Amino acid sequence: MQRALTIRDIAQIAQVSASTVSRSLNDSPLVAEETKSRVREIAKQGNFSFNATARSLVTRRTGIVGLICPDSFDEYQYSLHLTLLINQIRRRLELDELDLIVKFRYNATGTNSIQNLLNSRKVDALIVINPDITAEELSFIHEHRIPVVFVQAISPHLELENENYVFADHVAGGTIATNHLIRLGHTRIVCFTVDTPEASFHERTDGYRHALRDHDIEIDEELIRVGDGTFEFGYNFVVEHAHRFRGDISAIFSQTDIMALGAIEGLWDSGLRVPQDVAIVSYDDIGFGKDFRPRLSTVHQPRDRLAVAACNRLSRLLSMGERGDRREEDDRLLQQRVQPYLVVRESCGAD
């Protein structure tokens, strides 16, 4: 295989024109069945396949979508959730024969990943995860008239009204978790949240507040503790406040699984048992959670649904672009919210 076969080579062998070969292999109705099958046969024999680059040049479609992900992807507490999410997206994209280029928000050469990707026209569409994006970049994207879907958390920086946005309902997640604990009889529930520009954690806290308010339980602001999402934080807090877990506080709503694992470890070291002495519900459902004893009761992040919804949205946009129309009903679907659900295991004390 010195030089790969081209449609012209096939054309010569089949004694037809290159256009007929192209049409045959693309199953155009313009060519006779008999010719089609003859051409196909020859192509198959010669192990022919299209040169994607040449094709892209004229169709203006590369068959690649770009995904921008936060640099925090490198840090392990985010890796699991994001990895799983991205893998789901990749799998879903396979169905449409689309490949995925993943880029970090900020790259090693100091140039802007988003601009690079769009300028080079390497991708047909963009998925932006946890969109920590400037207004400037947003308008840059729109100038390029390239389909874009934002996924996962709502960015407070972003005017989402006219954007395609698929996100999880973190308020509902916070409510579900807290309600569950309340139903089990807990009223003094400490809430571990995370200090980050991302809105998702604030929303989980809102959910916590809603649940308490709905049950006429006093909201003690002192019980809302802002951490950093790490094991250490959970561990340190419970060790430091161990005395309060004997009588005062009876449950924890931890907004990350990792902090919950830390808390469990810390409580243990303080002579307290989960769930017997303290009930815990956490958030994310990162897979490790079901291994440790006690197994974590946790709010499942609907990664699969996020992925599916985002990709469906994207497919739609891509095919809309092809036909150039834009129907009314689509506009109503611009924002799509997916619901998390509670996975009850052991740490809440109710199986």
Place this chain on the structure above:
Amino acid sequence: MQRALTIRDIAQIAQVSASTVSRSLNDSPLVAEETKSRVREIAKQGNFSFNATARSLVTRRTGIVGLICPDSFDEYQYSLHLTLLINQIRRRLELDELDLIVKFRYNATGTNSIQNLLNSRKVDALIVINPDITAEELSFIHEHRIPVVFVQAISPHLELENENYVFADHVAGGTIATNHLIRLGHTRIVCFTVDTPEASFHERTDGYRHALRDHDIEIDEELIRVGDGTFEFGYNFVVEHAHRFRGDISAIFSQTDIMALGAIEGLWDSGLRVPQDVAIVSYDDIGFGKDFRPRLSTVHQPRDRLAVAACNRLSRLLSMGERGDRREEDDRLLQQRVQPYLVVRESCGAD
């Protein structure tokens, strides 16, 4: 921006030919400095950037490398190590302005990922992780004359003599871990390995054997336990054999961190403490390990070095392809082995 600017547009504005624009923007020595800067200025004003597709068509370079990864990437016990490895590779590739398309070994449409990728000529080179690859696929790759480097574990299916191969020395890793335990005075050391076609686990076991032999310690085959890499396995084994950890067995070499975490949990539930009663050294260094109490002493998988070595290798192959030469010295570097190292924390009882 109805239609993106082309070099012809720039040419017209600058009153030069398209080729001069191309050469100017590519900093060719064939064009006068003055013209160059004039053209550059105009390009900058107009926010011009090359159409990567058109460029690829003639240069036969896409600036994209493909990475084939095992489907087990989906399962969480592999995710962490692989995610980190792939992210490192991605970061390293940024330096060469190369983008990365990651594909699963088997894709949803049932077609062969490797063949797809190569046939379409979408990528300039291939990285194959944990190469569970058939001879047929291997020869397919070579027919395409595309640079390929295999990473991580050695595949028993693969004749690696003529392949570019970057792998970790798992024998050394097994030896290091076991030696450390021996040095701490342990002689009855149980070894958790994993049943998989991948050779890396067998190699770790070989390392374990070497270490014992070197110290004239009898190898008790019964102490080598074949598991599945999960938390459950570690947990169940120690619980079931708890009595033996009081007097007989005094240490564990676990070939995955996860199994070690399971064992720690199980020992605890059996009233045994790590490292006081049982010392543990594990393998992988997955990041979680440093959070849990006791913190894991573990053999660090040299992901960073694997990534760097693989990418360097790839860069080299790519630039060799450009110049078409192949020097002798390169052949000697075909296989590259990187060394793991021990991270001593708490679980081994020696800080």
Place this chain on the structure above:
DNA sequence: CGATTGGATACAAACGTTTGCAACATTCGC
């Protein structure tokens, strides 16, 4: 001062497809 060099630029042919349009053959309706 004519021939020669060399630097700067332009021309045109690739790269491998897709696709609008024209061309041709065949069939149909009347």
Place this chain on the structure above:
DNA sequence: GCGAATGTTGCAAACGTTTGTATCCAATCG
């Protein structure tokens, strides 16, 4: 049996670059 419709094919122009070769002009040399 003739014009129109229909079905099949080929021609050629795109798509936006790169790059080998030709051209032009000024400067240099003998």
